Structures are given as structure tokens and as C-alpha cells.
Amino acid sequence: MRQLGTLLTTDLIQRLRDKSVIIFAVIVxxxxxxxxxxxxxxxxxxxxxxATVAVSAPEDDQLATALVQTLPEIGLxxxxxxxxxxxxxxxxxxxxxxxxLVIPDGFSAALMAxxxxxxxxxxxxxxxxxxxxxxxxxxxxxxxxxxxxxxxxAGAGLGLPPAELGEVAEQVTTGEAxxxxxxxxxxxxxxxxxxxxxxxxxxxxxxxxxxFGVLGLLxxxxxxxxxxxxxxxxxxxxxxxSKVLSSxxxxxxxxxILLAVGGTLFGVDFGSPLPIAxxxxxxxxxxxxLTFIVIKxxxxxxxxxxxxxxxxxxxxxxxxxxxxxxxxxxxxxILDLNPVAAMIRGLGxxxxxxxxxxxxxxxxxxxxxxxxxxxxxxxxxxxGAMA
Amino acid sequence: xxxxxxxPTRTADGQHVLVVEGLVRRFGDLTAxxxxxxxxxxxxxxxxxxxxxAGKTTTISMICGLLEPDDGSVTVLGxxxxxxxxxxxxxxxxxxxxxxxxxxxxxxxxxxFFGKLQGLTGTELKTRVGEVLELTGLSDRAKGPxxxxxxxxxxxxxxxxxxxxxxxxxxxxxxxxGVDPQSRNAILESVENLSGEGMAVLYTTHYMEEAERLCDxxxxxxxxxxxxxxxxxxxxxxIGGVDNIALTGSGDTVAVAEALRALxxxxxxxxxxxxxxxxxxxxxxxxxxxxxxxxSSGMQLSDVQISRPNLESVFLHLTGKALRD
Numbered sequence: 001m002r003q004l005g006t007l008l009t010t011d012l013i014q015r016l017r018d019k020s021v022i023i024f025a026v027i028v029x030x031x032x033x034x035x036x037x038x039x040x041x042x043x044x045x046x047x048x049x050x051a052t053v054a055v056s057a058p059e060d061d062q063l064a065t066a067l068v069q070t071l072p073e074i075g076l077x078x079x080x081x082x083x084x085x086x087x088x089x090x091x092x093x094x095x096x097x098x099x100x101l102v103i104p105d106g107f108s109a110a111l112m113a114x115x116x117x118x119x120x121x122x123x124x125x126x127x128x129x130x131x132x133x134x135x136x137x138x139x140x141x142x143x144x145x146x147x148x149x150x151x152x153x154a155g156a157g158l159g160l161p162p163a164e165l166g167e168v169a170e171q172v173t174t175g176e177a178x179x180x181x182x183x184x185x186x187x188x189x190x191x192x193x194x195x196x197x198x199x200x201x202x203x204x205x206x207x208x209x210x211x212f213g214v215l216g217l218l219x220x221x222x223x224x225x226x227x228x229x230x231x232x233x234x235x236x237x238x239x240x241x242s243k244v245l246s247s248x249x250x251x252x253x254x255x256x257i258l259l260a261v262g263g264t265l266f267g268v269d270f271g272s273p274l275p276i277a278x279x280x281x282x283x284x285x286x287x288x289x290l291t292f293i294v295i296k297x298x299x300x301x302x303x304x305x306x307x308x309x310x311x312x313x314x315x316x317x318x319x320x321x322x323x324x325x326x327x328x329x330x331x332x333x334i335l336d337l338n339p340v341a342a343m344i345r346g347l348g349x350x351x352x353x354x355x356x357x358x359x360x361x362x363x364x365x366x367x368x369x370x371x372x373x374x375x376x377x378x379x380x381x382x383x384g385a386m387a
Numbered sequence: 388x389x390x391x392x393x394x395p396t397r398t399a400d401g402q403h404v405l406v407v408e409g410l411v412r413r414f415g416d417l418t419a420x421x422x423x424x425x426x427x428x429x430x431x432x433x434x435x436x437x438x439x440x441a442g443k444t445t446t447i448s449m450i451c452g453l454l455e456p457d458d459g460s461v462t463v464l465g466x467x468x469x470x471x472x473x474x475x476x477x478x479x480x481x482x483x484x485x486x487x488x489x490x491x492x493x494x495x496x497x498x499x500f501f502g503k504l505q506g507l508t509g510t511e512l513k514t515r516v517g518e519v520l521e522l523t524g525l526s527d528r529a530k531g532p533x534x535x536x537x538x539x540x541x542x543x544x545x546x547x548x549x550x551x552x553x554x555x556x557x558x559x560x561x562x563x564x565g566v567d568p569q570s571r572n573a574i575l576e577s578v579e580n581l582s583g584e585g586m587a588v589l590y591t592t593h594y595m596e597e598a599e600r601l602c603d604x605x606x607x608x609x610x611x612x613x614x615x616x617x618x619x620x621x622x623x624x625x626i627g628g629v630d631n632i633a634l635t636g637s638g639d640t641v642a643v644a645e646a647l648r649a650l651x652x653x654x655x656x657x658x659x660x661x662x663x664x665x666x667x668x669x670x671x672x673x674x675x676x677x678x679x680x681x682x683s684s685g686m687q688l689s690d691v692q693i694s695r696p697n698l699e700s701v702f703l704h705l706t707g708k709a710l711r712d
Contacts, residue, residue: 003503006504010500013491014489223485223488223489223490224485225488225489227453228483230451230453230470231451231476231481232476233476233477233506234476234504
């Protein structure tokens with residue numbers, strides 16, 4: 001145990017003096033986060049602009065008026081200007097309005113009669129996501145109005161008097177919805193784009209950070225120190241174990257720094273420290289387990305670098321280090337078993353207020369990944385550093 | 388078949404420091420070491436002399452427990468050696484051919500690190516580190532990173548690490564490869580002193596002069612096989628006390644060699660480009676007859692050199708090739 005401590009301590013001292021681990025495990029990923037934030041900053045901010053809507057609505061049309069009055073109340077910043085149909089077209093084309101709506105004469109009457117009623121929507125120059133939201137609201141209103149027309153028609157078919165038909169139609173249009181959707185507290189929380197960027201880069205560079213242990217082992221062989229170490233009166237496995245432990249320590253420290261500093265720089269709150277610590281440790285265990293396979297395969301540090309880079313890029317990209325990945329069926333299931341994806345998912349849960357009980361699934365995925373990697377490492381013939 | 392010139396020495400209790408018996412190691416179809424056996428007694432310096440690729444480093448790797456032999460055994464002070472054996476490794480001090488030191492650590496840190504792995508602690512560790520720094524002449528540079536050291540300083544530290552725990556058996560694998568003459572001489576003096584202090588030393592080299600200077604007994608190894616072993620004089624006697632004559636000049640050296648082989652005093656004649664290398668009985672007497680025969684066979688001589696037999700001659704005699712081939 002004392003010899004293992006000596007091996008581990010000396011290895012960590014050398015890593016720090018070498019400075020490459022500080023550069024590649026901390027400085028480069030932070031710089032990359034900053035660069036990606038600059039490049040994709042607008043897309044990540046997702047701040048919706050004011051939706052300027054020009055509307056032409058017939059006077060004294062009850063449903064048209066209701067629609068126009070609904071628009072400013074949808075939760076977005078919507079600026080409605082009522083004008084003529086020609087002016088709506090002009091405003092949309094000039095960009096003064098991001099959306100133009102032309103509601104035809106006899107709109108309410110047509111709906112109540114169960115006839116076709118058509119609203120013309122014109123997307124203006126510079127229309128963005130807020131325009132789409134407004135259009136969705138209009139579509140929702142029309143769907144509900146259409147349903148009321150159907151209900152009124154059905155009532156008429158049953159012989160209801162006209163006064164009651166109107167009440168039914170109004171009830172359908174304005175009544176409370178019978179079915180509602182409730183959002184869970186934590187389990188389905190997703191990281192915002194900046195949080196996903198920080199977590200993704202931390203996950204990706206974790207794959208590189210843990211490779212320093214393998215590279216250190218191969219460097220020992222290339223320097224000739226491995227032969228000397230193996231001639232020492234100790235279990236030769238201690239050399240490999242010390243490198244793996246070194247990778248683990250570096251991985252935990254570097255990932256913690258990345259999440260803490262990245263979170264501070266980009267204003268991301270990943271949540272409670274304890275579940276975050278558990279996620280980091282499990283992610284480091286999962287990624288470090290891959291080094292056992294690399295140790296078996298790589299004969300030189302160049303080979304180890306190539307193998308580790310391939311693994312890091314494949315798992316990093318598939319795990320959503322750069323942008324969210326999704327897939328259905330078997331592919332989707334495989335993507336979900338990725339430790340980088342599991343860590344990002346776990347951090348999404350903790351950022352939404354989730355605790356230890358909520359991160360069981362990503363934790364199990366990462367630990368399961370580690371077990372499988374270790375089993376694979378046992379099956380792979382040893383042609384690497386310790387052969 | 389190994390030709391043994393002497394019965395190896397033993398300790399007072401009859402125990403050798405190192406006993407190597409029938410070592411075999413194969414790499415695929417290649418048999419790198421094939422039935423190598425020898426012993427080393429306390430205070431004895433044993434040289435393994437052979438060209439590059441002869442099997443010296445593979446033999447040492449098995450002796451140090453870095454490689455598992457396919458056959459045969461190694462015992463150090465009566466304890467069986469192997470990759471997973473811990474106890475016999477306590478008696479070993481390995482000085483690998485490569486500079487097995489950490490460039491980002493200072494000399495003192497390197498010594499402290501390997502000393503701790505050898506089991507040294509506290510005052511003993513501190514004392515030994517100081518002694519080895521003094522012995523290797525690195526006390527003044529103990530705190531500087533070794534990556535700033537000269538090649539000779541690194542070599543001295545490399546040897547110092549092997550000595551740190553006062554091993555019973557010191558193994559030096561070609562420690563002077565790539566070393567400047569001054570450092571090389573210092574290394575050879577160190578080995579001589581250690582042997583004088585009672586340490587058993589296994590020294591591999593392909594430099595004949597090092598083996599002749601340092602080693603009490605020498606094993607000549609080639610193609611994985613120990614060809615012969617004994618003291619320098621015993622090995623020379625193995626080849627019948629012959630001398631060497633080198634003829635340099637122009638002419639058909641192959642035809643001249645053929646002609647010289649017919650002379651009764653010539654045991655062996657090898658033609659090289661522009662020269663002839665002869666193994667002869669009683670060179671001072673035979674040289675006149677050889678020169679006459681060579682010139683009458685058409686060779687224009689520019690130089691004639693007579694040399695008494697040495698380990699190079701022994702190696703040539705045993706393997707048919709030069710040490711540096």
C-alpha cells in the first residue's frame with residue numbers, strides 16, 4: 001500500500017510538472033467552451049424578440065375580436081397592430097410586421113355555420129421563432145373554434161334550440177380544458193444550451209484526461225523505467241493500478257474544475273454538490289475503465305493516443321458533447337448507454353433540482369458501462385505495455 | 388555445448404548469489420535464449436559478452452523477473468525468481484541499458500522514489516540517498532531536474548539508483564553504451580570498487596576491453612547460446628593459445644587466404660576487403676613464412692600486425708564472427 005502511494009504521488013507530481021495535463025484537461029476545454037459560446041452564442045441565448053403582428057379583422061366579429069385580444073396574452077412579447085388587409089401585406093413585406101394576419105369578413109358566422117373559414121397568415125421579413133409561436137397560438141385558437149362549430153352542428157342535429165346551440169359553442173371555445181399536461185419536478189429536466197455546452201465539453205475532455213494514465217504507462221516503457229519498476233520488490237500490478245488511480249484522480253479534479261469554472265463563467269447552476277460529485281465519480285470510473293482496454297491494445301504512446309482519441313470523439317459526439325443527439329429504437333438505446341450522455345443527462349436532472357434518488361438511472365448506466373469495459377479488457381489479448 | 392573452463396566459486400555456505408539453469412525464452416519462432424546456465428558467487432563480477440542481439444538483455448530480463456522463462460530457472464540467494472516474485476527482487480539492483488530515470492524529477496527525488504519502492508524509509512533512506520549522491524558525484528546537482536543533466540550525469544544517476552539499497556547482486560546491462568570516454572572510465576572504476584566491496588555483479592557488454600578489465604569470469608553468448616565461460620586466460624586457452632596476424636594490402640585476398648591456409652602454422656585465414664585476418668600458432672616464428680607466402684601469391688603488403696589472443700579472438704574462434712558484427 002505504501003508502494004502504491006509512492007507510485008501514485010510521484011506520478012501526479014510529474015503530471016503537474018509536465019503541465020500537459022493542466023493544459024489539455026482544464027485550459028483547452030475552457031477555451032473551447034468560450035469559443036463555442038462565442039460562435040453559437042445567439043443560438044444558445046434563445047431570447048425571443050417582440051413579435052410584431054399586423055392584423056386585419058372585420059368589425060363586430062365576435063371570434064375575430066377574441067382572437068386579436070388573445071394574441072398579447074400568450075406569454076410572449078406580442079405587439080398587435082390592427083389595420084387594413086392591404087396594409088397587413090405591405091407591413092409584412094417591408095418587415096415592419098413579422099407576421100400578418102388577414103381575417104375574412106363573416107369569420108364568426110362561417111364558423112358557426114360549419115362552413116370553411118380561412119385566415120391568411122403572411123410571415124414577414126426577419127420572422128423568427130416567436131412568429132412560429134404566434135402562428136401556433138392562432139392555429140390552436142382556430143382548432144378550438146372549429147371544434148365549437150362541430151359541437152354546435154351536432155347540437156342542431158339533435159334538435160337543440162338556437163339559443164342553447166350558442167351556449168354550447170361558447171362553452172367549447174372558452175371553457176376549461178378537460179385534459180391537462182403536468183411537467184415533472186426533476187426527472188425530465190434538460191440542461192439549457194449553455195449548461196449542455198459546459199457538461200458536454202467536461203464529458204468529452206474527461207475522456208482525454210483519463211488517457212494520461214495509459215500514456216504515462218507507455219512512457220515508462222519507452223523511457224525504460226518500467227523495466228526498473230518491474231524489477232522492484234513489489235506486485236507488478238501496482239504499476240498499472242497506480243496509473244489507473246492517477247487517471248481517476250486527474251479525471252475527478254479536472255471535471256470538477258471544468259463544471260465549477262464553466263458553470264460560473266456561463267451562469268449555469270448544476271444543482272446540489274453531492275449528486276454532482278456522485279455523477280463525476282461515476283463518469284470518471286466509466287471512462288477510466290476504458291483505459292484498461294487501451295493498456296491491452298496499445299504498444300506505443302502514439303497508438304494509445306489514437307485509440308483514446310477515437311474513443312473520446314465517438315463517445316463524446318454520440319453523447320452530445322457538441323450538440324444533442326437523439327435516435328430511436330436500438331440506436332437510441334445505445335446512445336443512452338454512453339457515459340458522456342449519462343453524465344449530461346444526470347447533470348440535467350441535478351440542474352432541475354434532482355437529488356441522489358433522481359440520478360439512479362444515469363449512475364447505473366455509467367457503472368454498468370465500467371463493468372462491461374472491464375470485462376472486455378479481460379478478454380482482450382495483452383499486446384500492450386505490460387505484455 | 389557450453390565450454391566451461393573453471394568450476395565456479397561458491398559462498399562459504401555453498402550458496403551462489405545467482406544460479407541460472409537452462410534458461411530458454413522464445414518469441415514466436417525465434418529462440419532468443421537457448422539453454423543458458425551460469426552462476427555468480429559473492430564478490431564476483433561475471434561478464435556476459437556478446438554482440439547486439441546475442442540474447443544478453445533477454446537473459447537479464449529473466450534473471451530480474453521481468454520475463455517468464457519458457458524453460459529453466461533463476462534463483463537468487465536460493466530464492467526462485469519470477470515476474471510475480473517479490474522476495475528475491477529485494478536482493479537485486481538493476482541498471483537497465485536505457486536511462487531509467489524520470490526527467491521531470493530531480494536526482495534526489497528519483498533516488499527517494501526508487502528507494503521507497505525498495506523498502507527504504509526514514510533515516511536509512513535519507514542517509515543512503517545522500518551517500519549515493521556523493522558516490523555518483525551529483526550532490527551539487529541533487530535538486531535540479533534530471534532533464535537538464537548531461538548524458539554522463541544521467542548515466543551515473545542510473546547506476547546510483549541500482550546501488551541505492553545495497554543489493555547483493557548488481558546487474559548492469561550495457562551501462563556504457565553511448566557514454567563519453569571520461570564517464571565510461573568513471574563507471575568502470577565504480578564497478579571495480581563495488582566488486583571489491585563484496586557485491587556480486589553481472590555485467591553485460593559487447594565491448595571486449597570492458598569484459599577483460601572488469602570480469603572475474605566471462606560467459607560468451609551468441610545466438611542465445613552460452614558458447615563458453617571462464618576467466619580471460621582460461622577462455623584464451625580454450626582456443627589453443629593461437630595468435631592473430633593481420634595483413635593489409637592489395638591483391639586477390641581470397642586467393643591469398645586460400646594459399647595461406649595450406650601453411651601448417653595457419654589455423655584460420657579469413658579474407659576481408661584489402662586485408663587478411665589470420666589465426667596462427669606462434670606468430671613471431673611464423674610471420675616471416677606467412678609474409679613470403681602472401682607476397683608470392685600476388686599480394687602487395689602495406690602493413691603487417693601481430694596481436695596476442697584476446698577475447699575478440701576467442702569470440703571469433705567460437706562463433707566465426709567478430710563481436711561487433
